[in-house]
Structure formats: structure tokens, C-alpha cells
Amino acid sequence: MFILSSLIGSISTRARLILLLLAALLPMAGLLVAGIVLDYRDTTEQAYQELEQLAQVASLQQSELFSATKSLLSVVRLTPGVTADGGDACRRLIRAVRDSNPQFLTMGVFDQRGNITCHSDLDAPATFEDQSLVRRVLAPQAPRFVVGDFMIAGATKQPTFAIAMGLPKVEGFVRGAVFVSMNLTRMGRAAKGLTGGRWETVTLVQPRSNRMLVQHPATEAPVGTTFAGHPLMALMQSRSSGGVVEGPGFDGVERMHGFYPIAGAETAGLMLLVGTDSDAVFAAVQHRTLLYSFAILGVFLAAMAGTWWLGYWTQLRPVQRLTSSARHIARGQFSARATIEDWQAPEFRELGSTLDQMAVQLEAGDAAEQVVVASEARYRLLADNTLDLITQVDEAGRRVFVSPASRNMLGFEPEDLLESTSVDLIHPDDHPALERMLQQLRDGTPVIGVQLRERHRNGHYVWVELNGKPLSPKGGAIFSSRDITARKEMERELEEANHKLSMLAATDGLTGLANRRAFDETLQREIARSVREQSELSLVLIDVDHFKRYNDAYGHPAGDDCLRAISSQLGKLLRRPGDFGARYGGEELAAILPHTSLDGAAGWAETMRSAVADLGIHHKGSPFRHVTISLGVSSYPSGDAPVSPAGLIKLADEALYEAKGAGRNRTELARRRPTASARGELRPGTRTPASGDAGMVDEAGSHGAARTRRPSGRM
Numbered sequence: 001m002f003i004l005s006s007l008i009g010s011i012s013t014r015a016r017l018i019l020l021l022l023a024a025l026l027p028m029a030g031l032l033v034a035g036i037v038l039d040y041r042d043t044t045e046q047a048y049q050e051l052e053q054l055a056q057v058a059s060l061q062q063s064e065l066f067s068a069t070k071s072l073l074s075v076v077r078l079t080p081g082v083t084a085d086g087g088d089a090c091r092r093l094i095r096a097v098r099d100s101n102p103q104f105l106t107m108g109v110f111d112q113r114g115n116i117t118c119h120s121d122l123d124a125p126a127t128f129e130d131q132s133l134v135r136r137v138l139a140p141q142a143p144r145f146v147v148g149d150f151m152i153a154g155a156t157k158q159p160t161f162a163i164a165m166g167l168p169k170v171e172g173f174v175r176g177a178v179f180v181s182m183n184l185t186r187m188g189r190a191a192k193g194l195t196g197g198r199w200e201t202v203t204l205v206q207p208r209s210n211r212m213l214v215q216h217p218a219t220e221a222p223v224g225t226t227f228a229g230h231p232l233m234a235l236m237q238s239r240s241s242g243g244v245v246e247g248p249g250f251d252g253v254e255r256m257h258g259f260y261p262i263a264g265a266e267t268a269g270l271m272l273l274v275g276t277d278s279d280a281v282f283a284a285v286q287h288r289t290l291l292y293s294f295a296i297l298g299v300f301l302a303a304m305a306g307t308w309w310l311g312y313w314t315q316l317r318p319v320q321r322l323t324s325s326a327r328h329i330a331r332g333q334f335s336a337r338a339t340i341e342d343w344q345a346p347e348f349r350e351l352g353s354t355l356d357q358m359a360v361q362l363e364a365g366d367a368a369e370q371v372v373v374a375s376e377a378r379y380r381l382l383a384d385n386t387l388d389l390i391t392q393v394d395e396a397g398r399r400v401f402v403s404p405a406s407r408n409m410l411g412f413e414p415e416d417l418l419e420s421t422s423v424d425l426i427h428p429d430d431h432p433a434l435e436r437m438l439q440q441l442r443d444g445t446p447v448i449g450v451q452l453r454e455r456h457r458n459g460h461y462v463w464v465e466l467n468g469k470p471l472s473p474k475g476g477a478i479f480s481s482r483d484i485t486a487r488k489e490m491e492r493e494l495e496e497a498n499h500k501l502s503m504l505a506a507t508d509g510l511t512g513l514a515n516r517r518a519f520d521e522t523l524q525r526e527i528a529r530s531v532r533e534q535s536e537l538s539l540v541l542i543d544v545d546h547f548k549r550y551n552d553a554y555g556h557p558a559g560d561d562c563l564r565a566i567s568s569q570l571g572k573l574l575r576r577p578g579d580f581g582a583r584y585g586g587e588e589l590a591a592i593l594p595h596t597s598l599d600g601a602a603g604w605a606e607t608m609r610s611a612v613a614d615l616g617i618h619h620k621g622s623p624f625r626h627v628t629i630s631l632g633v634s635s636y637p638s639g640d641a642p643v644s645p646a647g648l649i650k651l652a653d654e655a656l657y658e659a660k661g662a663g664r665n666r667t668e669l670a671r672r673r674p675t676a677s678a679r680g681e682l683r684p685g686t687r688t689p690a691s692g693d694a695g696m697v698d699e700a701g702s703h704g705a706a707r708t709r710r711p712s713g714r715m
Helices: 002-009 013-076 088-099 131-138 184-195 231-238 278-330 346-384 406-410 428-442 485-505 516-533 547-554 556-573 598-615 645-661
Strands: 104-111 115-119 145-152 159-166 176-182 201-206 211-216 243-248 254-261 271-277 389-393 399-402 447-455 461-470 477-483 537-544 580-585 588-594 629-636 667-669
Touching (some): 013 243, 013 278, 088 115, 201 231, 231 254, 271 278, 278 346, 389 406, 428 447, 516 537, 516 580, 516 588, 516 645, 537 556, 537 598, 537 645, 598 629
Antiparallel strands (some): 201 271, 254 271, 389 399, 537 588, 580 588
16 A cells, blocks of 8 residues: 555656546547457457358358269169179270269279279279278168268279269169269369359368368378367367367468368268468458557547646646745745746645745744754753653654664664654553553553563564653653663573572482472372362372392492382373372382372372383392382372371371282272371371271272282273
């Protein structure tokens, strides 16, 4: 839109007048073009109609040859002596008929085997070349008059096609046929006579075999050439009733073509094709079009010249004088006056008078302006030499003053920011804060220390701290902005450092799992959520079997590697959101499983035990000869009374104690679950027998199944 506006704005007054003239003349030009188009269309339609009619007439003329041939063969076939057996009498008669009909190359009779028994040029027996014609003319229910396909005559070695009629039936069967082969050279000379000067080419075509049989004028392609795939052939094959088309002929020259089937040659599918030069058809139309075009061009040029001259004297000249006067006034030459002739348009005269009055008023106010300029110079001296960005906005929020500090702070020249609003450069996330600040200023209250992000010319954002003061009840305000990007970056780096310290404080350095402190906080949080959501929560304590023996046998570095490998397996099995793994202390690990029942946790524990066994870490101090773990599982079922973290840990610890007492490398489930009275604290590492604790109630069953089979999965 801006580009279009700029383009239109660059057009001079004189050019605009010419464009208006052209716009007025365009309808006339459009009518002329429409007339030319209609003239072309009518000429084309008329040429198509004439060409189709001429093709029909030429086809009828050519069909007379086939009609005469049919009549002749009808007489010959009934003439005594003309039989399928041949003989001298037959040969003399055939030669006499052929000699009196130069349109035929040869003439003869063949029997039902296709052997020539009587021929105008041959004395010895021979086989007829077009055996397809033999079969067609002798077939039961065959037409009496059959036109054959293109062939090279054996007797004359010339291109031709044959026409045959069956002899009278003998004992109910056709024993042979009389035939003639056509003289294509003579047919070509006859085609020349068909043109009559009304079209350029005449061609005899057999579309079904894609052959050109005769063409006038002759082309480089010999008679009988096939044109398979040629557009004309394809069209004639699809439109056997005839038609008109414009395109390349068999010689490659663009023409208008009309084609029509030849009556009497239906059995061969022969068609006559006539063509005429397209340029000759449209020559008259093109001549008229050229004359009309020159006429329009002359009218346009004359109108443009007249408009150009009138535009200068009636439009451009007064505008130039008014512009010159305005420029003098703009340079402070208030004595300048516009001189507009009395015969010019009243609008120009009125504008000249207005400019003269304005010059007088400006001269009177020049002295007062000098005072204002001096005051503004002092103000700008202060604004130009402070590092803070000073801006003033009007009641609409548009900047009306920007100090030079905008170059260093935002990369913009002060004039680049004038007339734009405050919201233009503010980060989208800070728009609500900006709106609150502007509303506070509209309410008449100054703002102090508002931190926002403004976009730099290079695209990045700069943190600024704004102080603002309203200038009038209408909403105008003045702002001072200070770049605090470096300070915000230091605050961000400090926050990241604190976050990293918090992460380090919650992570066990050896295993990479959460440490005991993070475990205690997470367990407390998950218990509270389980109670609030009435959901299940399970805890699994894990102890590495005979770990002291492992350290004694392989050394503490190997023990560290062992703990890291087991911790890695633990991390892989904690797949769900909310699952939590930690190093509980020494060789003990722990897993918190939210939304998991006791049976589900038992299944998970067995999976963990198998995963550690699958590591295959050799342990010569273990009766299992590889590193194993024992696991104790406790659970807080949904709907039971709340329990403290210490109570849930105590139950899991007791189950772990039972697993180690029962031979290790196994999972034991807590035999009791917490009640409201089970709130006692438990020091890490203690083992309490399952049968002697107060504050617990027996659970139905001993969960002995966990020792013999794995539960189907986590609940």
C-alpha cells in the first residue's frame, strides 16, 4: 500500500491530466478492439463454413471416379468370356477396356484362391498383391464393390490401390472377381484441377492405414507415406463424417483444413482433405486492424499533445508560481508574493491571495518565534547531554520529543521515533505493565522505577527503568528512561547460580540420584498430595546385599562403580511422571511411586531386583556369586488415615529387614499399613521386627506370594 501511494504521489499534474484523458479514451479503444475481435471471429467462422462446403464439393467430384469405376466393373463382370478361369478372350477384353480408361493402371480377374487368371499386362499366372481385398470381396455377404488398401502393383511396380467386384455366382458361390488398380499419378493431376484457385492443397487420404495416397501440390513425402500419430490423421480417424481444423499439414505448413469422406470408397475409408493458407483468410482483417490501430494512435497522440499544452498554461504554470512563492516564505523571505493571472481558475487566485496574507502574518510572528527558539535551545542543551533518554508524549500517546540518547540506548535516531507510540517498541509480554503505567499517568499520578523491555533497532530488547510525570490533565507526559540491561543480566546470572547451587544441594554426587534431603522433602510432598487426592502411594527401600564384603573384596572404587550401575538401573525403571529415586544412605536406595498400589509396587520391585541381577556384577563374597539387592515395600492405600513420612519409611524398613533375614535377593511387602496412630519417628538404618510394634494392625495375608511370583504389573 505504501509503495502504491508513493508511486501515485510521484505523478505530476500534467501526467495526471494525460492519464485522465487516456482513461476517457479507453472505452473507445475497447470498443474498437472488441470490433476487431468480432471481425476475426466472424471471418474464422465464415472461412470454416466455406472450407467445409468446398471439401464436400471436392469429395463429390472425386466420388464420380469411383461411381464410374463401379458402373464399368458392373458391366465387365457380366460380359461373356470374363470368368474366373481366364483365357485369351478374357485377356483381350480386359486389355481393351483398360486401354480405353487411362485412369486405371491395370485391370484383370482373380479366382477364389487369389491367383490372377486374366490380366491386362501379364500373360503368365501371378498372385494378386492385395490378398485382404481378395478375402473381403469373396466373403459371404460381401459388398459387391470393394476398395482395397495401398500397394505396389506387381505388374507396373507403381503405387496404387485396387477396386474389385465379385463375378456372378456359380452354383451359389462367387468364384472370382474383376479388379482395376488406380492410376495415382493421374489422380494427382485430377486433384490439381479440383483446386480451382480456391485452396492450396488437395490430398486423398486413407485414415485407417494412416496413408497419404495423393497430394497436390506434390511434397517430399512419396505417395503412400504413412503419417501415424499426425494430428490430422488422428482427427480424421475420430471424425469419419468430416470436419474443419486449423493446424500443420502433412508438409508441416500451418493451414486451415477441411475433410470429407468420398462416396463410393466407404470400404477403404478414403477421405478428401483440402487446405488453404490461414494468412490469406485473415489478410483483409489484418489490413483493417492496421488501419484502425493507426487511426487510434493518431487520435491518442493529438489528444495527448493538446492536453500537454493546455495542462501547462492552465494547471502547471499557476502551480509553479504558487510553489515558488511558498518556498520563498519557507526560507523566511516573507516579502515574496504570488502573481496569478486574472484569467486563471478562481481556486488558484484564491490560493495566491491566501499565501500573501500568510506571509504578512508570519513576518509579524517572526520576532516572537526568536524568543521561543532561544528557550528551546537551552532545553535541548540539557536533553542532548544527559545519558538518560528523555521523551515527551502527547495526549494520544505519540512521541513529540526524543532526546539524542536514543542513539546509544535503542539505536534509533530521535526523528525515527517521533509520531510513534510507546507501545511500538515495548516487548509484548510487558504490554500489561505499560498499560497500568499509562493509566496511572492519565489519573495524574507520577510513576517511578517501572522496568520494561524496549526493542533495539538491531532487533534485541533492552531493559529500561522508566520514571514518568503527567504534564496536563489531557494525558500528555514526560519520561526519563535508563538502560538497566547490565544490571538485569547480573540479576539473571545470580539467579542461575542460585538455581545450580540448589540442584547440587539436592543431588548425590556419587550416584547422580537425589540425596536424602531431597528425598525427605519429596516424600512429605507426595504424602500430602496422596491424602488430598485420595490416591495410593508406595515406597520401596533397596539395600545392596553383602555390600561391605564387596568393598572388602574389590575395594571402595569398585564399590562406587557398583552403586552407580545399580542407580542407573533404578533411573531407567522410574519412567512415569512423578516417579522419584534417591540415595537413602550408604548402600541403600529408595523409590517413591505415586498412584501405585502395594501389589503394583511389589511388581515394580521384582522388576528392579531382576534388572540388578541381569547386570551380572561378580561378587565372590555373596552366596549368589553376583551382586543382588533386597527390597522392602510399603504403601499408603487410598482412603486410610494420614501417615507421616517416618511411618511409611518404618514399614518399608521392616519389610526390608524381613527380606534380608529371609536370605536376601528378594522382595518383602509390609505386613501392616499405617493408621492414624502410627506416627512414630524412625532413625535411618534401624530394623524393627514385624511382630512387636505398637500402633500397627495386621493386614490380611502375609504377601508371601511376592516371594514366589511377580505381580502382573504396577497398578
